[in-house]
Amino acid sequence: DTGVSQDPRHKITKRGQNVTFRCDPISEHNRLYWYRQTLGQGPEFLTYFQNEAQLEKSRLLSDRFSAERPKGSFSTLEIQRTEQGDSAMYLCASSLDSGTQPQHFGDGTRLSIL
Amino acid sequence: RKEVEQDPGPFNVPEGATVAFNCTYSNSASQSFFWYRQDCRKEPKLLMSVYSSGNEDGRFTAQLNRASQYISLLIRDSKLSDSATYLCVVNQPSGSARQLTFGSGTQLTVLP
Numbered sequence: 109d110t111g112v113s114q115d116p117r118h119k120i121t122k123r124g125q126n127v128t129f130r131c132d133p134i135s136e137h138n139r140l141y142w143y144r145q146t147l148g149q150g151p152e153f154l155t156y157f158q159n160e161a162q163l164e165k166s167r168l169l170s171d172r173f174s175a176e177r178p179k180g181s182f183s184t185l186e187i188q189r190t191e192q193g194d195s196a197m198y199l200c201a202s203s204l205d206s207g208t209q210p211q212h213f214g215d216g217t218r219l220s221i222l
Numbered sequence: 223r224k225e226v227e228q229d230p231g232p233f234n235v236p237e238g239a240t241v242a243f244n245c246t247y248s249n250s251a252s253q254s255f256f257w258y259r260q261d262c263r264k265e266p267k268l269l270m271s272v273y274s275s276g277n278e279d280g281r282f283t284a285q286l287n288r289a290s291q292y293i294s295l296l297i298r299d300s301k302l303s304d305s306a307t308y309l310c311v312v313n314q315p316s317g318s319a320r321q322l323t324f325g326s327g328t329q330l331t332v333l334p
Contacts, residue, residue, distance in 0.1 A: 141322075148230075150309050150324030151266065199265060210256055211322060213265040 110134060112214035114200050120220045121190060128186045129217045133202030140183050141211060142175055143199040144168065151199055157183060158205065187219075195221045223248055228310050228325035236333050239300050243328045245293040245310030254313040255286055257295050259306045260327065266309055269295075300332045 113132045121127055133140045138159050143151035154173070155165045159180040169175075172190075177183040187194055197218050201211035228245045235241045247255075255272035270277065272284040272293055283296040293310055310325040 148326065150226075150311075150326050152324070153322065210268045210271060212268065215265050218263075 112200055112202050112212055114198075114214035114217050116217055117215060118218045118220070120222065122222050123190055123192060125190055126186065126188045127190060127219065128184055129198055129200075129219075130182060130184050131200030131214060132182045133200070134212060135181075136204070137202035137212075138180065138205050139203045139209075139211075140177055141201045141203075142183070142185050143201065145197045145199055145216070146195075154185075190219075190221050192221045195219055224325075225249060225323045226310055226312050226325040228308075228328050230326055230328060232329040232331055234331045234333055235300055237300060237302060239332075240296065240298045241300055241330060242297075243295045243308055243310075243330075245295075245325055247291050247293070247310075247312045247323075249312070249314070250288075250291060252291075252312045252314065255284075255293050256311040256322075257282075257284055257293075258309040258311055258324075260309055261306050266324075269308070297330075300330075302332050302334060305330055305332045 115130045141156040142154040145151045153166050154169050155175050157177040160177050172188045175185045197216045199213050199216045201213045203209045203211045225248050257269040258266040259269045260266040270279050270284055272286045276285040281298045285294045307327040307329050309327045311322050313322050
């Protein structure tokens with residue numbers, strides 16, 4: 109399967125714990141995006157990378173959130189000191205190097221904070 | 223005002239019906255438009271891009287009205303498998319780092 113893959117699919121953790129998610133984009137895509145989606149809403153942009161450079165972070169991305177893409181391939185999204193409001197689906201997408209290109213999404217990581 | 227607005231539905235239609243979804247966007251400088259489909263608890267999947275002249279893909283027709291900042295999706299001869307949430311997606315203008323803004327989605331259920 110050469111699509112976008114995310115790991116884990118589900119994560120259940122206690123409030124206050126740190127969690128890290130991984131995303132492997134489609135290999136020839138140099139743009140990688142993270143979104144968050146809650147029930148009844150469309151995905152909300154969090155951050156995006158062009159190659160290894162993180163070019164923008166949304167206001168939704170508090171100081172507890174950090175994303176990396178060290179070699180311009182896979183990316184990680186870490187949430188520190190999780191809060192119940194962090195419960196959501198975290199989606200990763202990738203695209204070719206153009207704002208007009210459609211983005212292809214991974215299956216997402218569903219985070220549940222107890 | 224939301225950047226991308228859609229009627230949330232739900233739309234419940236019988237098999238074989240024609241159904242249309244509308245979407246409005248606030249930024250007149252937006253350049254690219256898409257419809258994505260999302261099944262329950264699954265990731266969004268690209269359904270089709272929307273071109274200025276309108277475009278068709280089988281039973282699906284997308285149209286764009288830049289003057290009214292309005293996008294539509296028409297589904298003809300709807301199938302049970304068309305049941306999903308349809309997301310209207312608009313990109314940000316060139317020069318803005320943020321790429322896509324999603325509507326909240328319109329839920330469609332096709333009934334036997």
